[in-house]
Amino acid sequence: VQVVESGGELVQPGGSLKLSCRVSGVFFSVWDIGWHRQAPGKQRELVAVVRRSGTISYGNSPEGRFTIARDNAQKRVYLQMNNLQPEDTAVYYCKANLGPREHWGQGTQVTVSS
Secondary structure, three states, X not given: XXXXXXXXXXXXXXXXXXXEEEEEOOOHHHOEEEEEEEOOOOOOEEEEEEOOOOOEEEOOOOOOOEEEEEEOOOOEEEEEEOOOOHHHOEEEEEXXXXXXXXXXXXXXXXXXXX
């Protein structure tokens, strides 16, 4: 199983980024896929998750600025992030979850700074 994130980079406050997570080696459509993030000195937190049913949940931090979407044909989940702020700076991780089974990616760095 491989979980690979991409799209993180340095962006100015108020800017946008779109992260991508590709999952291979599993029957993608039956897995719940989520984005989590970890800022320096802080615990890892849920950003958003899209379940195999299509239902979506968001963590507290994005406050309506982030949108998660999945493309089962491409085996990808995307995280569109708008109006980014310095407090969004973190390593963003993708996790594939099916019952007790879970697989994490290595993360992609998002830095919001002027």
